[in-house]
Amino acid sequence: MRPSKVRAAHAALSGWLVGLLAVGPAAAQTPVSTRLVPRALSAATAEAPADAPAVTVVAIALDAAARADAVRLVREAEQAVANSGRLKLVRLADALDVEGQRERQARESEAAEAAKAGQRAYDELDTEKALVHFDKALRAYEGADLSQRFTELSRARVMKAASQVANGENTAAQLEIRTALALNPEARFSPNFFPPEEMTFVEKERKAVLSGNKSTLRVSTEPVPAQVYVDGQFRGISPVEVADLTAADHYVTVVAPGYALNQRRERAGEASLTLAPVAALPGLQTLTDQVARKPDGSERDKALRELGSLADVPQVLALLVRGGAGAGPLEVTGLRLDVLDGHNQAYAIGTVPRGDALADGSQALLTQLVSTDTPRQAGKPVTHFSGGVSSSRRTAGYVLMATGVALLAGGVYFGMEASSKSDEFKRTAQNSRRAQDLKSTGKTYAVVADVGVLLGLASAGVGSYFAFAGGGGGGSSKSSARASRPAPAPAPTPPATETKAREPLPMPPPPEQTAPAARQPAPAAPQPAPAAPQPAPASSKKDKEAAKRAQEEEARQREEELRKRREEVERQRKESEERRKQEEAAAKREQEERRREEERRRQEEKKRPSLDEDDLRNY
Structure with missing residues (x-):
């Protein structure tokens, strides 16, 4: 039994070795996709589902001290969106170009x-x-x-x-x-x-x-800072110095919203790339300026919704950055807004350090903006703006209201004093010196009371307007709905027939009673002629004509403005197209020169004897 078991083990081992020898050549013929895996140069990103909403990122500097850091913050926010696994990133530069x-x-x-x-x-x-x-x-x-x-x-x-x-x-x-x-x-x-x-x-x-040996490439861009990529790797915001490069022609790519992507090969030294504006640049600048002017009002969300429509994306992640004086941290207000109805899917306020610590210091704020969605309240959008009333204006309103109340109280007090002086004056002999004093004092108190009451009412009214005009504060779905809708057009002046219809109608006359004997039909009475429509009052006609002229003038001005805007956009588009064609022609010439140089090198190399030619032929 033992020799048979040994022979069986030997046979199994021999079969295993033969199988390995047979599998080796077959494995060498497997498709290249399973064997050739170059490195992934970009950071690993979580795969978003196919139906994930597309999000574009925009950073708006609220002062000059925050401009450079706002551009850097865009890159970190784009990475946060791409790594979220639930949102799909659309670069604003790509969406506008x-x-x-x-x-x-x-x-x-x-x-x-x-x-x-x-x-x-x-x-x-x-x-x-x-x-x-x-x-x-x-x-x-x-x-x-x-x-x-x-x-x-x-x-x-x-x-x-x-x-x-x-x-x-x-x-x-x-x-x-x-x-x-x-x-x-x-x-x-x-x-x-x-x-x-x-x-x-x-x-x-x-x-x-x-x-x-390594070389250094210094990249600058005009007319705005841009994201700089060298050989597919993000290297910073221009102007930037890229070190540790090999002695070769490297692919330099620069990207900025509102400008066409620029890309070419560069060696060590200085590289200055010019960005050509695209047709959507004027619209982008107008909308970002609107946000920067009123970053806490309803105009902010309205402008961001228009920006989302311009970029053709369902959501916009906006970062409002304020730098302030000195080297203190940035004050950042971030919101992710639904373009359809203005609902704030996410909202966060925080501080972000400057410089090299910006990347790590911004992660907590950005994660809060991309990790979850805020549910709507009773099916209505949630917003986070002050309804058009700034905090300083509200404070001034409260102060004026308090001042008005104090003046009213003072007016009431002096009015009571004036009434008291009047009663005492009546009880005093009219030709006495005291009566004259009471009369003078009473008049003074009466004037002070009148002035105090009038000023108090005016101050309280103005204060109430400053404090409460424009709706409630953040989180009010009603105020957001009002702010997101365009203002209704003024109602036209009702025509004369409608005015007449609202007047009380005359009662019909009672039916005429006839005696029973008079059964013969009476001659038909002539039908009364229809009453002629009363002409509308002159004032109504004038108002209607004035409203019509105003509407026509407004429509004409709107058409003129749209025409000028279209002409400007068309002019910029033609200029951009001309620049692009010139750059393409230059790139084609450069490629043709490189191709000719490479062909010349090939011809020279073919003339030389190949290395180990006999060994390779035998192989």
Whole structure:
């Protein structure tokens, strides 16, 4: 029995080893998507559900001291939205640049299709066709938004090098590998696509890149600060100095709301990029100015709703930033607003440190704004504005009310004194000196009483208006509803017929009684002529005509203003389009020059003998 068990164990072990040998080649043929995983350059973000509401972020500086920090705070808020797992981020710069975003998305789709076709051709061992597709994908990704698609560009470059290796173009492949590692030292090269000598070359180049000399690139933008990305990584707000860069041409991308995305390759030194305004910039500036003028009133939420409509998103996350004097912390009011009805999904007030501590110091406030939604009250939106009455105005109203009450009390007191003096005057001899004194004093008290009562009533009335006019404070759904709706148009003057209809109608005459004998029909009485409509009073006609003229004048002014605004937007759009065309022409010329240079290098390399050509042919 024992020898048979040993033979069975030996047979099982032999079968296991044979299975491993058979599985090895099959595993090498698995699709590249499971084997090639370049690093993700952006921070990991939680995947939001497909039906998650889209949110755009805007930061508005309420004073000059907060402008730079407000731009930095936008980036942190965008990261908080992207990491929330329940909201979908739409960058305001992309939402306002519709044409540019459409072009970049078209290039992304083109690149993705080319990369997919290249991978399919590579798996089918048609490596020459794969090289063409991966090169096309690489060029298309260079025209996309590399602040979000640099990972895909790096993957396309790696697969282009793999296709060149498979075609025997080792020198060109090594040039592509050097470029890939210079831009992304952590790029992964799978041994399933690269032979051992090429993997040795990859590791040698990686070490040289990591230990080589580093350079610095200083990026500035005009006319506004912008988010700066270098090779897909966020590096700060311009002007910014980017250190620890390799000696290569790096992809620099700058993004700012209201301006077209600008992107080009730069080496160490100075890089100044100009941002071209888009057609939506005037509207953005108008709405942000409205918010900055009245950051606590209903105009704030109304302007933010219009901004959401301009960006075509259902929610807006707004950060109102006040810097103040000195190096103290920023005062930040944040709200996430539903564009449809103005409901504040989230609201928070807090302080955020400046400088390097801003990123960590703002997380608590931003998490509060994106983590949960505030329910509506009885189906009505919740708001957090003061209804148009500022705290200083309300305080002044209360002071005036108190002053009015004091003056009324003083008026009543002096009125009683004047009445007392009058009674005493009547009981005193009229020709005496005391009577004259009582008369003079009584008149004085009477004047003081009248003035006190009048001033008290006026002061109390003005104070009541300052303190209570404009509705209640924050959280009032009724006040928010009134503020979010446009003011109703003035009611037209009722016509004369309506005025007449409201007058009491005359009673009909009693029926005429006839004797029983008089049964013969009486001759038909002539029908009374219908009463002519009474002409409307002259004052009503004048009011109606005046209202009509006022409406026509208002409509004309509105049309003129809209016409001027459309002309301004059209002019800016044409200027932006012209600048974009010039930049595209310059970029095409630059790409053509690089292509010619690369073609020249290829021709020179082909003339030289290939490295280890006999060994590679045998391999």
